[in-house]
Amino acid sequence: MVGSAQMLYPFGGSGPPDQKSCEGNCARNFPPALAAQGDRPSGELSLVRTANGASQWAYKGELLYHGLMDKKPGDRHGDGLNQVWHTVQP
Numbered sequence: 001m002v003g004s005a006q007m008l009y010p011f012g013g014s015g016p017p018d019q020k021s022c023e024g025n026c027a028r029n030f031p032p033a034l035a036a037q038g039d040r041p042s043g044e045l046s047l048v049r050t051a052n053g054a055s056q057w058a059y060k061g062e063l064l065y066h067g068l069m070d071k072k073p074g075d076r077h078g079d080g081l082n083q084v085w086h087t088v089q090p
Contacts, residue, residue, distance in 0.1 A: 007070050008033055010062035013084035017065070021084045030065040030078070030085070033057040059088045 009030060011017045017026045035055040041047050047055040048063060057064040067078035067085070078085045 007067050007076050007078070007087040008057070008059070008064045009067050009078055009085045009087055010059060010064055011084060012062075012086060013082075017084075021082050023081065029068055031068065033064040033066050064088070 011021070011030070013021050017030060019026065022029045032050070032054070033056060035047050035057055039047070039055070041057075044060050046058045046061070048058045050056050065085075067076075067087075069075070069077040076087050079087045
């Protein structure tokens with residue numbers, strides 16, 4: 001997770017992310033930030049077990065997603081998108 005060029009985004013909408021909030025395919029545009037085997041949370045980062053048994057990163061209890069529109073380190077193209085996506089930098 002840490003080595004990725006994409007920023008991390010919690011979803012600030014009500015309910016799960018949907019086509020409107022993601023501007024299309026959520027799984028493609030904002031895929032879950034999944035933990036690799038052996039990853040350990042620290043500070044305000046935690047791991048949440050998803051319905052399919054994967055571990056997804058969370059920041060202050062909010063599930064985190066990658067923004068695939070971010071191509072290089074420092075890009076924040078999804079920040080403020082539809083007023084529900086905002087970057088975090090844990």
